[in-house]
Amino acid sequence: MIKLTRFIWNNPGLFAKGVKGYLNQPVTPRLAQIILQYLNQTKLTVLQPWKRFGVFSAGFPTEIPAAMGYFPGYPEAYAALTGTAGCTVPPIEHAESLGYGRDLCSYMKTSIGACRMGWPEDFGGNRVADAYFSANLVCDTHLKWFEGEARLHGKPHFALDVPNLVAGESDERLEEYVDYVEAQFYDMIAFLEKETGKPFNEKKFFEIVNDSAEICRLFRELFEYRKRFPANAYFEWVRMFMLPMVSQWNQKDAIRYYSKELKKAQKRYKDQTSIEGGREKYRVLWEGITLWYNADLYQKVLAERGAYVVCEPYTYSFAGRSKPKGSLKETLRQMARDQIIVPFTLNLDRRIAYFNSLVEAFDLDGVILHANQSCRPSSTGLFDLQEALQKKWGIPVLMMNTDHCDPRAYAEGPMTTRIDGFVELMEAYVRRKGEGGPPSPENMKIKGGV
């Protein structure tokens, strides 16, 4: 609270901008309450020395440290929220002044800049953690970023090294990787036992794993309703709605909340594929991280043209946690598998097959590929993916060169022009689909860059 007050005092204009940004998000009062509770709880850990504050990279198997009493702090979540507030540029520029290059991850720079400037969690910072945990399951940035923070504050860091399941690898290969990750989970348990001075709490662990699996199951089930007409939810909502699942904090409340939302969806659709309002004019898939600073891209620019993002592997990637198995060993092995195969990090062969299934399952009319200038993992392979999708379906694909958290990379005018071109192609595609004729791949390319 002190940090927030200081932030408001020092940055009244930015605070006002941030509040406006937050209010522009399509969140319900209940979701806003959950988000605020999470942020407040992060701050309150300072006053609760009996609680341990852990800082985690996104997707890290927090269930293991959580079983030993670590509260899950997520700098990427704080950075993302700062993105929605439209306040990432000052911390990014601050981080750049410290030597972090322009092309490095803008989540990381938002977080590092905000931490160094003493900003609160609502604006990207976070308190010093008791321990730092990161994995390279999506990127090396996670390893280096958290290692750097841990070194700076003289705190321990546990790194989880997750192998890359590259294209063409077999299931046998996957199990070899699982062996390695499982062995590291035991190392992590030993690390936690040393840090806390307590034996590993298996009972608590199973309870947490069970709850996280339930949260993910509910989220996945809700995601299914996005296949209906109209979709149950769009990206601008889901990207906020996923926070209880991503944070895995207050799991019981998350289960209650998601269960209620699921009931609402069940009531809304019953077993009909299409309900009042009917199919969207254009149903779009978004690949990559959302543009946190630009809710209006989805809720205005695209929506005004009749295009809605009904599916995105990004949010779904957080919903892959499985139920506990019969033993600790088997549960850890399953967690390892869940770490290695994630929609966000699929190898190119699997990614293309996965996208082909999504085009059908979600009855898509277009695909937006976010070529993210500060995230190598999510940008690599996009040209091949584009080509494969266009070849198979003739579906329009828009390659959007920008950044997930750095608005300086978003060129509004040229981008809107390209979106207009994309929508025109979708119009032709939908028309052809309606006529039952084959779409023409050559006509589906959007030329030129931004």
Next chain:
Amino acid sequence: MKKFAYYDTGHEFPEEIVMAAGFTPYKILGDVNAPNDPADRYIHHYICPFSRSCLTEGMAKSHEWVGIAFCHGCDTTNNQYDIWKRHVKTDFLYWINTPAKNDATAMTYHEHELRRFIAHLETHFKVTVTDDKLKAAIQTSNRIKRLMRELSALRATKDISNTSYHDLTRKCVQMEKNEVIAELEAARERWRNQPPFPPDRIPVLLTGSDITYGAVMEILEAARLRAVRDDLSLGERYFAETIDETIDPVKALVAYHTRIPQPPTRIPFERRLEFLKKCLWETPVSGVVYQILKFCEPHGLDLPFMTGELKKTGKKVIVIEREYTPTMDQQLVSRLESFREIL
């Protein structure tokens, strides 16, 4: 001897295994003089240009190689394996998931990875990689490493240009190993007879992104700076340590890779820093040149911490970002000259 190519952003690849299988290891280093257009069809322009150059080389030259192996390295290369699989013609493309850590668990796993690689080479090429062959390859490698250490040490006392040193480091990873030994022995004779370290040159420690072409070394030379120590993969990372010849050869390779000056793709940071500090302690240098190739993420991530720590040693540090280009960047020369003035 046929060439077996490898793509490695550090010094992770176990050349000795390929040598024991009867091939000459060839490190793919791209060609800064060739345009990257072929690779640019598959990789965005904001992704490391060196990696795009390597893909361009792979697409053009893979027919010269019996196979290609990748080692887990930076995010750039890790994610590009799949692109190579689609666009580079080869009968044998292999992925070695070298660990990012150096602890006991990682070492056990690394050993498994290396034994698996051996098994795949044996099956595919119908060869046998015996322990004796591996030991012989290790001895050859160690000979090269010892020679390179001797040569490298001469940099601080003799008039050895940056480019001459760089040329040898390149040969170490691309030429047939017996030819390399002959080259290095000849160079040793020449270098020993070189005039002493020129008074108008300033000795520096060189670190940062791997330097894969001579023009970068020429820039240093033009600024009258001499890299007398470094921790580059085409440099001391490759030869600072020798491989244990007395134990199981695969275990020896695993242990070796934990001892070498670490690349930024491995954690913890300290291992790399320790080596750099050791260089500063062992060899009188006037400053540190920390150069980064544009879009090189791992070095970009290391930079703030590493430069901060290096500055604590009391040495002056200059950070420069360079483009991937064979032309002499006069602005960089001027900046380095100014740096030279303050040393």
